Amino acid sequence: xxxxxxITELRLGLPGGNSHMKExxxxxxxxxxxxxxSSNVNVNGDVYYMCQNKNEVVGWPPVCAYRKKNNFNGRxxxxxxxxxxxxxxxxxxxxxxSTHKGYSELVMALEKLFDCYGIGExxxxxxxxxxxxxxxxxxxxxxxxxxxxxxxxxxxxxxxRIMKRSDAKVIGLGARDFLKGMSENK
Amino acid sequence: xxxSLKKPRESxxxxxxxxxxxxxxxxxxxxxxxxxxVESHKDRNSASLVCKYWYNAERWTRTKLFxxxxxxxTPEIVARRFPKIKSVTLKGKPRFSDxxxxxxxxxxxxxxxLDVFARVYPFLExxxxxxxxxxxxSLEFLAKSFHGFKVLSLLSCDGFSTDGISSIAxxxxxxxxxxxxxxxxxxxxxxxxxxxxxxFASLEVLNFASLNSEFSFDALERLVSRCKSLRVLKLNKxxxxxxxxxxxxxAPQLMELGTGPFVPELTGxxxxxxxxxxxxxxxxxxxxxxxxxxxxxxxxxxACASLTFLNLSYATIRSNEFSKLLAxxxxxxxxxxxxxxxxxxxxAVGANCPLLEELRVFPADPFEEDxxxxxxxxxxxxxxxxxxxxxxxxxxxxxxxxxAVATIVRNCPDFTHFRLCIMNPGQPDYLTNEPxxxxxxxxxxxxxxxxxxxxxxxxxxxTFEYIGQYAKNLETLSVAFxxxxxxxxxxVLEGCSKLRKLEIRDCPFGNAALLSGMExxxxxxxxxxxxxxxxxxxxxxxxxxxxxxxxxxxxxxxSDDLADKLYVYRSVAGPRRDAPPFVVTL
Numbered sequence: 001x002x003x004x005x006x007i008t009e010l011r012l013g014l015p016g017g018n019s020h021m022k023e024x025x026x027x028x029x030x031x032x033x034x035x036x037x038s039s040n041v042n043v044n045g046d047v048y049y050m051c052q053n054k055n056e057v058v059g060w061p062p063v064c065a066y067r068k069k070n071n072f073n074g075r076x077x078x079x080x081x082x083x084x085x086x087x088x089x090x091x092x093x094x095x096x097x098s099t100h101k102g103y104s105e106l107v108m109a110l111e112k113l114f115d116c117y118g119i120g121e122x123x124x125x126x127x128x129x130x131x132x133x134x135x136x137x138x139x140x141x142x143x144x145x146x147x148x149x150x151x152x153x154x155x156x157x158x159x160x161r162i163m164k165r166s167d168a169k170v171i172g173l174g175a176r177d178f179l180k181g182m183s184e185n186k
Numbered sequence: 187x188x189x190s191l192k193k194p195r196e197s198x199x200x201x202x203x204x205x206x207x208x209x210x211x212x213x214x215x216x217x218x219x220x221x222x223x224v225e226s227h228k229d230r231n232s233a234s235l236v237c238k239y240w241y242n243a244e245r246w247t248r249t250k251l252f253x254x255x256x257x258x259x260t261p262e263i264v265a266r267r268f269p270k271i272k273s274v275t276l277k278g279k280p281r282f283s284d285x286x287x288x289x290x291x292x293x294x295x296x297x298x299x300l301d302v303f304a305r306v307y308p309f310l311e312x313x314x315x316x317x318x319x320x321x322x323x324s325l326e327f328l329a330k331s332f333h334g335f336k337v338l339s340l341l342s343c344d345g346f347s348t349d350g351i352s353s354i355a356x357x358x359x360x361x362x363x364x365x366x367x368x369x370x371x372x373x374x375x376x377x378x379x380x381x382x383x384x385x386f387a388s389l390e391v392l393n394f395a396s397l398n399s400e401f402s403f404d405a406l407e408r409l410v411s412r413c414k415s416l417r418v419l420k421l422n423k424x425x426x427x428x429x430x431x432x433x434x435x436x437a438p439q440l441m442e443l444g445t446g447p448f449v450p451e452l453t454g455x456x457x458x459x460x461x462x463x464x465x466x467x468x469x470x471x472x473x474x475x476x477x478x479x480x481x482x483x484x485x486x487x488x489a490c491a492s493l494t495f496l497n498l499s500y501a502t503i504r505s506n507e508f509s510k511l512l513a514x515x516x517x518x519x520x521x522x523x524x525x526x527x528x529x530x531x532x533x534a535v536g537a538n539c540p541l542l543e544e545l546r547v548f549p550a551d552p553f554e555e556d557x558x559x560x561x562x563x564x565x566x567x568x569x570x571x572x573x574x575x576x577x578x579x580x581x582x583x584x585x586x587x588x589x590a591v592a593t594i595v596r597n598c599p600d601f602t603h604f605r606l607c608i609m610n611p612g613q614p615d616y617l618t619n620e621p622x623x624x625x626x627x628x629x630x631x632x633x634x635x636x637x638x639x640x641x642x643x644x645x646x647x648x649t650f651e652y653i654g655q656y657a658k659n660l661e662t663l664s665v666a667f668x669x670x671x672x673x674x675x676x677x678v679l680e681g682c683s684k685l686r687k688l689e690i691r692d693c694p695f696g697n698a699a700l701l702s703g704m705e706x707x708x709x710x711x712x713x714x715x716x717x718x719x720x721x722x723x724x725x726x727x728x729x730x731x732x733x734x735x736x737x738x739x740x741x742x743x744x745s746d747d748l749a750d751k752l753y754v755y756r757s758v759a760g761p762r763r764d765a766p767p768f769v770v771t772l
Binding site (some may be wrong): 057058059060061062063064065066067068155 | 282284285286287342368369370396499548549552553582607609611640664666691692
């Protein structure tokens with residue numbers, strides 16, 4: 001489990017990706033000019049471009065939307081159970097992400113599991129919510145729930161934690177701004 | 187030469203209409219009878235151009251309508267020309283809308299067509315829609331307006347829900363086909379299945395594999411029992427193996443079957459019953475579904491000898507089970523799989539399926555970067571070695587070499603459709619680090635019958651020089667993250683005389699390239715260019731030079747001068763009247 005310091009270092013961004021790049025369509029010129037994400041290969045005096053971070057390119061690879069929704073990650077069956085811990089609760093629960101189609105459904109399920117009806121507030125009114133749901137992604141980073149599209153979240157979420165707001169020690173940009181972003185991205 | 191055959195040509199020059207009604211040695215009834223046997227719409231289009239007399243005979247005998255681009259013509263024009271249509275196929279959005287490149291509410295609404303059809307073709311029987319916007323209201327309107335309606339096929343459409351399907355089931359008393367595939371549908375409930383009347387028994391085709399909501403199995407079982415002519419049944423993920431057995435027992439005449447998940451949950455006796463049910467299906471030629479393929483696959487083996495199409499593209503099957511299954515499928519012509527079968531599975535394809543004509547390998551995990559599995563060039567080479575009759579391939583992989591592709595086309599020179607997707611954009615030959623130009627060069631030089639090509643990997647203008655020079659039968663070309671300059675696109679436009687559809691994204695092609703094709707676009711169905719270097723000015727010049735083209739730009743908030751998404755198509759309908767604000771017609 002990550003240390004207190006690491007957990008509180010809230011970051012925006014895709015797992016493993018650049019923190020300054022939001023989930024937005026990238027024009028060809030952006031891809032070719034971005035130093036971090038492409039390498040220029042000189043062949044015969046012409047310059048060609050290799051895009052390494054294809055997760056940021058809309059509509060690529062050309063897999064049709066329906067097939068994308070039914071993405072198979074080689075998981076056993078299609079179940080996506082992750083552990084959920086909640087501050088102040090001595091035992092953990094498990095929730096199957098594949099049974100939910102979006103954040104609001106997940107939050108409802110979490111509220112039922114822990115008999116606690118303050119979690120949904122984080123999605124509605126970031127300033128007032130008592131609880132902050134966060135998750136550990138594939139890279140081991142702790143992320144705020146709600147920033148990225150649901151499918152991306154459910155594929156990269158390894159475990160969930162429902163943190164008490166008072167425990168979130170954030171320096172610099174206030175938690176308010178992060179949480180505001182969450183309600184916009186619902 | 188038979189003098190009586192000359193008469194229709196002579197009458198072409200007559201402006202006096204009474205001459206056209208003169209009895210000739212080739213009476214109307216004979217010509218119309220002959221033309222009514224002509225099915226292909228391409229042949230019919232040619233026949234209609236012979237002379238006015240043939241044009242009229244053809245339009246009175248055409249019953250099937252194919253419209254590849256719903257904006258190329260208006261429903262009114264269609265209704266005026268063809269009075270006796272019974273079957274319509276209608277395609278709407280550009281193909282790249284499948285990959286979310288076209289914003290919502292772009293158009294292609296079917297209702298405007300249905301309004302005219304309801305008036306002019308009350309006896310319409312068949313409607314096949316692809317990439318159209320369809321609402322529940324439209325489906326209800328359809329169900330209530332056409333009393334003899336028989337066939338509904340919805341592929342890649344969006345905007346409707348299972349409520350709309352309920353209307354179809356409720357009101358279409360003569361329905362023979364209900365085919366719902368890969369749509370953006372709001373899947374509320376499976377209660378539509380219970381909407382078929384108790385005496386309804388005419389169904390021949392039922393495909394609801396892509397719908398996930400729960401439904402009444404009893405209703406389905408009763409439906410299958412009643413419909414003695416049922417030949418295609420594609421079930422969804424909610425049908426258990428036990429339920430499947432009960433259905434198969436009632437429908438041993440099935441020719442195409444899509445199963446539910448093959449979850450190992452049966453008793454010994456149930457397993458034997460299922461095995462027996464499969465062996466009684468002596469007419470099965472198409473199998474799909476499976477979803478999770480497990481050690482229960484052997485239950486299928488008895489039905490596999492006659493299989494010609496195996497669609498495992500939604501089944502996570504590994505190479506071992508896959509290889510064992512293939513050993514029982516020697517007659518396969520078409521195979522769709524996920525890349526979970528790996529190269530080893532593809533080797534089994536090459537070893538067991540010598541008659542294979544079509545192979546599609548889809549990525550199980552297209553967006554995962556750290557994956558090391560999937561298929562490579564060696565899997566493709568192995569298939570080509572064992573299946574010389576391959577004509578159609580769609581192959582998603584993470585690595586490829588020029589040498590491998592050269593070997594593949596040497597083994598299989600008859601490719602008509604070659605769609606290779608190296609998933610990392612702009613990736614070179616991973617062994618030599620060179621561009622993949624020579625790979626596609628080999629494809630176009632060797633495969634003279636090539637009609638459709640999708641390219642990928644690191645590509646320079648050389649690829650397009652090859653395409654322009656050699657791909658003389660090419661009709662459809664898809665390009666992404668490729669090319670070095672305008673010259674690439676110019677070569678293709680100049681050289682590929684039969685080109686009908688060109689779709690390009692993220693390439694360094696600009697106005698010079700776009701305008702070089704000015705003369706050509708009217709002979710094509712459409713051109714798509716997104717994230718290239720075309721500007722609004724360039725598009726305007728094209729629009730001004732070619733008034734019979736619709737030049738549409740889908741505006742992005744970012745840049746004012748670059749034409750972010752360009753869609754050009756020929757049309758006799760003039761500019762769209764239903765274009766949303768973000769579509770600018772120039």
